[in-house]
Amino acid sequence: MKQFINVDDVPDLPQLIEKALNVKRTPFAFKEFGRNKTIGLVFFNPSLRTRLSSQKAAFNLGASTWVFNINQDSWKIEMDDGTVMENSQEHIKDAIAVMSLYCDILAVRTFPNLLERDYDYKELLFNKIKHYSKVPIVSLESAILHPLQSLADVMTIEELRPAKERIKIVLSWAPHVKALPHSVPNSFAQWASKLQGADLVITHPEGYALDERFSRGACIIHDQDEAFKGADFIYAKNWSSFIDYGKLLCHDMDWMISRKKMALTDRAKFMHCLPVRRNVVVEDAVLDGEEAVVLQQAENRVFAVQTVFMEILKNMV
């Protein structure tokens, strides 16, 4: 693997999942890959799960890490080319190039602005980062994708897959008080639809259709109750509108995932990437119940990113 930004960077998804599950069994057995290696972790926004799971993964490999919070640790970064930099202190091209000299993998998290769809969906910032880095890039989440979350998610699904010929996975929109990015649902739709023996259903209110590039292949149902019937996995997530870009259109709390809704499924597992607003996105009763596997997802974040680091470091030994 040369980089990890998109599911297309993964040559063989079932094999990657298998490798990640193997890493989970023996996390300390791969130190030859991390020896003398440093992984730089750069965040354009604060992070809990992503930073700590990436640090743990690096430690498992015997690699070192440094963490850099852009905007918090540093000066104002210039994003545009050709500017007379009277109001910014360092250009993104110089900052990224320099940081990449101090590590073997540059793992970066960016966010959408949710204002201009084109700016976000062309991944302008992430593409600049990729362009200016001297070392391989790992996405810790970009404006529109979160592939490491998805790798942890599909690992979790494979671990818990019931003994059925085909399983039904439902990605359900859920209510929220703020406009949220599309990265988790986009990536989940993309990755889950590549799983073998699985059918993906996406359910959301009108106006919340995801970009077809990602939802292609999934069955779209606007009736949440209907969608939940017979489901094996419910993946809950809020997202803002793609069509009416970045807007909050629906405030219907009936979309919250409740015990009653879960009863419509075939004893489905409840999934969410966390952090989650309790009793807004999902009822306490569901999240604290046995059907919730959110901590297993969170734990798998370590092995997902460790596997990705390993696959990239392999080419450097």
Add this chain to the structure above:
Amino acid sequence: MKQFINVDDVPDLPQLIEKALNVKRTPFAFKEFGRNKTIGLVFFNPSLRTRLSSQKAAFNLGASTWVFNINQDSWKIEMDDGTVMENSQEHIKDAIAVMSLYCDILAVRTFPNLLERDYDYKELLFNKIKHYSKVPIVSLESAILHPLQSLADVMTIEELRPAKERIKIVLSWAPHVKALPHSVPNSFAQWASKLQGADLVITHPEGYALDERFSRGACIIHDQDEAFKGADFIYAKNWSSFIDYGKLLCHDMDWMISRKKMALTDRAKFMHCLPVRRNVVVEDAVLDGEEAVVLQQAENRVFAVQTVFMEILKNMV
């Protein structure tokens, strides 16, 4: 040792002190305990001594660390159960559970609010943390206790103990401009009163009695000069009122520890946990004099926490 939150978690105090003094002699001799281990350090408030001494201790053991500053690094944490989380982004139960998946020991520092005695003295926050963590907890200070400071303090006393049958240790209240927590005096009273061949005296103005659970066994004297007579160790610390909870009642600068006061003792050593406001709590002349052993206490913080980490990690090998 299963956890380290309270002196009651220590099965044998003299033995623990001896182990810590041994760790100080050969700090790098115990790497088998830290191998492949990660210690998560979580702070609800900024920290210098506690963070750096804990990181150094982990490094001495060959263990990795990550640091997480709640509130600074992350979003708003919800503390109450059952809330509809419209104004907070992650529940403490989920944040703690997730963080605990990314380490082998979760070391946490919290603080009192000094507003509601019950909230603080029931250790509600710390008990939640303990409840939701999947791995052993080490207190880096809680609302009402600071056992790692006390372990470093009693190590220091044992190192410097004069050749007498019984020694006299005085915990003295000292002036300050702000209302401070009770954790250091509570723990010191508790730990020092368990030392063999030692008499503990606590001296403070009226209204500053500590919770009897911690001061029990000590002799309480309100006349500071009287208390200092014949003392071998003066442990100075300000604290706010326990009875009139969190209040600053006394502004009498005569309680400041001065050369003149120290002259009343039997050439006592001067102790303080740092940071200290010079010429408010204690005169420069004392702190810069030979009797001050505050740096020895600070150095012992490393070996105290290293020993605690080792005792807990021992059970995991």
Add this chain to the structure above:
Amino acid sequence: MKQFINVDDVPDLPQLIEKALNVKRTPFAFKEFGRNKTIGLVFFNPSLRTRLSSQKAAFNLGASTWVFNINQDSWKIEMDDGTVMENSQEHIKDAIAVMSLYCDILAVRTFPNLLERDYDYKELLFNKIKHYSKVPIVSLESAILHPLQSLADVMTIEELRPAKERIKIVLSWAPHVKALPHSVPNSFAQWASKLQGADLVITHPEGYALDERFSRGACIIHDQDEAFKGADFIYAKNWSSFIDYGKLLCHDMDWMISRKKMALTDRAKFMHCLPVRRNVVVEDAVLDGEEAVVLQQAENRVFAVQTVFMEILKNMV
């Protein structure tokens, strides 16, 4: 080497450069020096290059690091002696002494206030740090010097030195919108003038003469075009006035380093310590051209500081 604060701490400059270039060739060959060692990194201001290159250097040596951002991570530090500390929480003498107990080398970055020349040029803060530390000090930049940058710079010059009997190095003032410190030009002047077979020219507008202690031995020319003629290296940097202390006197954008100016040189390499304001200090065309070696300088920061750490750690093994 006992400490690294000033070029005078270097017993043999050509030998140090040679060692650093050797470290660059085999960065992981010196782990015996870093074993069981911890390097404390203390910043009075934010840092990108300096922090990350120092962490990478420590990792190359197998040493651990902790990072402490004074003012951001901690409470208000008292700088003056004898104060009744009603408005500050910890004295610099206690903070530095304690931090130095938790590491084997204390690497510190401070900044000038650019208000009182005497305060800055007497290095009052740095001298206090040196005085109170229990372990060797490495300057990551002080009020008036930046020797690690200079070591990386002279390494870069030696790597790229053209095959001439004598080379011409030009330190050129360049425009900026803010008053900047003198540390980089002071140190560069000092180090470059010690290079063998090299002539140093400094060019700047009237009123921008550096302190003669540092510019001594260099040829000063106020006509930038004249200075550039035949140059092999152009080192661009803004600085505020030394004479009219901390003031911005010249706003003439003709001092910006441009393609046209570079054409006056003997195909000189363009150097800058970064971060740089593009199209203020230097044109995009120069910085993005082949003559720019700023990333090589940035990369050499790792090997410069690694070599300094090694030279100091050698005495401790």
